[in-house]
Amino acid sequence: MSMIMSMMLMVLLGASTSVVNAFTPPKSSSFLAAASRPIQMASSATATSTTTTKAYDWSFIDRVYLITCPNADPDGTRLSTAQSILETVNLKANVTVKPFDTDDEDRIRGCYTSHISVLQDALVDLERSSSSNNNPWDAFVQKVLPPSNNNNNNNKRQKQGQRQRQRRILVLEDNIAATGNLDQAGLDAIQSYADDTSNHWDVIHLAYIPYVPSLTVVREKDRLVKLNCGIGSALGTTAYIITEDAIRILCQQHAAQSYYAAIPDVMAELFPTTRYAAFPTPFLRAPQTKSLVNPQLDELRQVLFRPTITSFVQRILTMTGWSTNQLLPLTIGTLLAVSGISGKMSVEAMTSIVTTGSYQGDAPLPVVAVSFVICIASLALIAQGVLLAPQPPATATNDEEEEEQASSSVIYK
Numbered sequence: 001m002s003m004i005m006s007m008m009l010m011v012l013l014g015a016s017t018s019v020v021n022a023f024t025p026p027k028s029s030s031f032l033a034a035a036s037r038p039i040q041m042a043s044s045a046t047a048t049s050t051t052t053t054k055a056y057d058w059s060f061i062d063r064v065y066l067i068t069c070p071n072a073d074p075d076g077t078r079l080s081t082a083q084s085i086l087e088t089v090n091l092k093a094n095v096t097v098k099p100f101d102t103d104d105e106d107r108i109r110g111c112y113t114s115h116i117s118v119l120q121d122a123l124v125d126l127e128r129s130s131s132s133n134n135n136p137w138d139a140f141v142q143k144v145l146p147p148s149n150n151n152n153n154n155n156k157r158q159k160q161g162q163r164q165r166q167r168r169i170l171v172l173e174d175n176i177a178a179t180g181n182l183d184q185a186g187l188d189a190i191q192s193y194a195d196d197t198s199n200h201w202d203v204i205h206l207a208y209i210p211y212v213p214s215l216t217v218v219r220e221k222d223r224l225v226k227l228n229c230g231i232g233s234a235l236g237t238t239a240y241i242i243t244e245d246a247i248r249i250l251c252q253q254h255a256a257q258s259y260y261a262a263i264p265d266v267m268a269e270l271f272p273t274t275r276y277a278a279f280p281t282p283f284l285r286a287p288q289t290k291s292l293v294n295p296q297l298d299e300l301r302q303v304l305f306r307p308t309i310t311s312f313v314q315r316i317l318t319m320t321g322w323s324t325n326q327l328l329p330l331t332i333g334t335l336l337a338v339s340g341i342s343g344k345m346s347v348e349a350m351t352s353i354v355t356t357g358s359y360q361g362d363a364p365l366p367v368v369a370v371s372f373v374i375c376i377a378s379l380a381l382i383a384q385g386v387l388l389a390p391q392p393p394a395t396a397t398n399d400e401e402e403e404e405q406a407s408s409s410v411i412y413k
Helices: 002-022 077-088 107-132 136-144 147-161 184-195 244-257 263-270 295-304 307-320 324-356 365-388 398-408
Strands: 063-068 095-099 168-173 176-178 203-205 216-221 224-228 239-243 275-278 283-285
Touching (some): 077 168, 107 168, 107 263, 168 244, 184 224, 295 307, 307 324
Antiparallel strands (some): 203 239, 224 275
16 A cells, blocks of 8 residues: 555656746756776877767776666667766766676566675675785785784774775666756765764665655765664665675675565665765666666656756655655645645635626636636646556465565666
């Protein structure tokens, strides 16, 4: 039931925002300027691509990976589109593309497996980088010092390590899109928070779904928010930064239990209080990219995953502190109240015209006409939310409840 409520919330908020945007002049889409090489700061003089690239500094990220499925993308459209987006944000040249075949028996398992595989490879890459950067003098001291001193040195090193920067990677999916919210100040805020060893975090989402049930967004810093939700409230895995320690925890969990849930649900279970997000998010799940898991919801995503709509809902959750479970009844109640007031005004105007042959009301006739349109639009939004929301299971068995939770976990894919 919570999933159905969230799906209705998605439709209602999405359609409502579309109406507002229809009367709002569009912002300029050229939010990016010129430059070329990723990870390090670049200058516009080095730009060789026709794609306009901004000199964003991603140097606080140690590795970047892009997950793609070539067998589901025979013409390479998904991958080329994702790479084009990453080029505009100064990331493409340092991205390692990780191809996987789709798991046609279980697409949710396939998504899980691809992410776990990337995290396992990331550990190897991080260790390799660490080994290549080791100081030979440290290795010599380890060999020649007596065991007691050597142990003391290890203890000291461990204490120092607690104050050292936590290595981290950025994982992306080829269904990524840009929101237009990326700027260097936002990246600087993420870096400052991530590098501050007094902050305990495991995941920082650069894209997340604000429509999942029981989600509460709490402002942490100026450009960061804390995400609170449980299993079955999948935030998505389109773009996220994850620490080395969190990677190890996920890999250890996989070694112990293998696949048992969607990857966002596993993260929710293992990191219930240490997941954060950029505010506003610079990326989102692309609305036009076809789903590899549940294509029956593609039409819904085209409405709900528009950058303006997603950013609008995220802002509401952040500014109000409401959970998504609170936002849905408030949205429906507001629409019903608006439609009721507008409908009453319209009925009174029509009654006056029918009985007297002219309009005798206090409100100007154009206002009445607008009220009638608002009434119809509000009722249509509610009807659309009811029609597009998934049907509840026939019987509430445990297996079906688990299946409903799984369904809510894959709307992002």
